[in-house]
Amino acid sequence: MAGEQSSGTFVSVPGESAELKARSAARVVSCEVMATDLPQSVPSAGVDPARRASRARVTLSWPLDNIGPSLPNLVATVAGNLFELRQVAGLRLEALRLPPAFAEAYPGPAFGVGGTRRLAGVEAGPLIGTIIKPSIGFDPAQTADLVDTLCAAGIDFVKDDELQSAGPTCPFEARVDAVMRAVDAHADRTGRKVMVAFNLTGDLDEMRRRHDHVLAAGGTCVMASLNSVGIVGMVELRRHSALPIHAHRNGWGYLSRHPSLGWSFPAWSALWRLAGADHMHVNGLANKFAEEDGSVIAAARSCAEPLVDGAPMTVMPVFSSGQTVWQAAGTYEALGTADLIHCSGGGILAHPDGPAAGVQALRHAWEAAIAGRPLADAAATDPALAGAMTLKA
Numbered sequence: 001m002a003g004e005q006s007s008g009t010f011v012s013v014p015g016e017s018a019e020l021k022a023r024s025a026a027r028v029v030s031c032e033v034m035a036t037d038l039p040q041s042v043p044s045a046g047v048d049p050a051r052r053a054s055r056a057r058v059t060l061s062w063p064l065d066n067i068g069p070s071l072p073n074l075v076a077t078v079a080g081n082l083f084e085l086r087q088v089a090g091l092r093l094e095a096l097r098l099p100p101a102f103a104e105a106y107p108g109p110a111f112g113v114g115g116t117r118r119l120a121g122v123e124a125g126p127l128i129g130t131i132i133k134p135s136i137g138f139d140p141a142q143t144a145d146l147v148d149t150l151c152a153a154g155i156d157f158v159k160d161d162e163l164q165s166a167g168p169t170c171p172f173e174a175r176v177d178a179v180m181r182a183v184d185a186h187a188d189r190t191g192r193k194v195m196v197a198f199n200l201t202g203d204l205d206e207m208r209r210r211h212d213h214v215l216a217a218g219g220t221c222v223m224a225s226l227n228s229v230g231i232v233g234m235v236e237l238r239r240h241s242a243l244p245i246h247a248h249r250n251g252w253g254y255l256s257r258h259p260s261l262g263w264s265f266p267a268w269s270a271l272w273r274l275a276g277a278d279h280m281h282v283n284g285l286a287n288k289f290a291e292e293d294g295s296v297i298a299a300a301r302s303c304a305e306p307l308v309d310g311a312p313m314t315v316m317p318v319f320s321s322g323q324t325v326w327q328a329a330g331t332y333e334a335l336g337t338a339d340l341i342h343c344s345g346g347g348i349l350a351h352p353d354g355p356a357a358g359v360q361a362l363r364h365a366w367e368a369a370i371a372g373r374p375l376a377d378a379a380a381t382d383p384a385l386a387g388a389m390t391l392k393a
């Protein structure tokens with residue numbers, strides 16, 4: 001792993017001097033064998049499938065001078081070809097420790113929790129949020145109608161689904177204009193502007209143009225799909241953006257689902273935090289996907305842990321995926337803070353009494369959670385909450 005990812009190849013080559021190796025080779029800091037005599041986690045061409053494997057925790061260190069503080073090249077170095085090495089039957093990047101030079105080269109989030117709260121006008125408690133559903137299919141007017149209902153019900157945050165971008169059915173600019181008319185009408189009434197994360201995922205110039213359109217329309221957030229725009233897309237978006245960036249991690253499953261392959265969330269999210277994400281998706285408790293609760297909470301906690309010495313670059317965790325009133329108390333208890341966005345798509349919009357009751361129910365569930373009041377108690381005198389309790393992913 002160290003050889004392939006630094007000065008070496010599968011064989012010694014001319015010029016690979018002792019001096020060059022001392023300067024450029026990656027170092028094996030430690031190699032702790034955790035288990036032996038295991039089946040191979042994944043098959044490799046040319047390796048006897050019956051061969052037994054060992055599992056080890058390996059710490060590698062690279063000279064900063066190999067790449068300088070460059071995120072795209074960091075990825076090629078620490079998460080490049082080594083995942084394909086035949087000698088390794090499965091490899092997971094568990095942690096990434098970066099020198100301060102990276103925090104000097106990259107700006108990190110411009111808004112984070114504080115900036116998001118300020119723009120959304122939510123001083124305390126979670127941002128109660130939803131996702132426009134059906135994910136795709138509404139035109140701009142239908143989208144704006146739903147946003148109007150949600151704003152009237154007192155929502156804090158709305159996002160496009162990641163499947164909704166700028167197709168002919170719902171062009172980006174027309175959607176932004178229609179939605180912001182609804183948002184502004186409620187802001188005139190309440191003095192508080194609901195934050196809408198418009199999904200601007202696209203080519204670089206498209207993203208810049210779309211960002212400018214949101215900003216000019218008075219919008220307060222943009223959203224990008226991280227795995228679609230890549231590191232460079234995110235870095236460039238952050239350089240251009242005057243708005244918080246809501247980072248959607250769709251595709252995370254192919255990077256993490258096999259326990260012996262891929263990335264841990266804290267390591268992977270470090271890239272996007274440096275690049276400038278303000279909000280990071282972390283799934284949610286009892287989500288509709290395959291992630292366990294312990295992993296969700298560890299991911300959410302990691303968002304508040306300092307990234308680099310002197311540059312915390314903390315981000316706001318976004319709980320989303322099959323979220324309903326049922327998860328509010330557990331989320332608050334496990335996290336010990338409400339510095340989060342709780343996004344409930346189906347859990348709000350499919351409320352038996354309609355989306356407005358869905359918004360009220362999730363807010364009441366959080367009020368009960370923060371007051372330490374059991375959900376069933378609170379629901380006894382609260383029809384919206386009682387109705388919401390019929391929904392579970």
Ligand SMILES: O=C(O)[C@H](O)COP(=O)(O)O
Pocket residue numbers: 131133161162288320321322323343344345346347
């Ligand atoms: O983009 C998302 O966050 C998901 O689509 C969540 O939707 P759900 O709350 O309906 O599961």
Ligand SMILES: [Mg+2]
Pocket residue numbers: 131135161162163
């Ligand atoms: Mg979605």
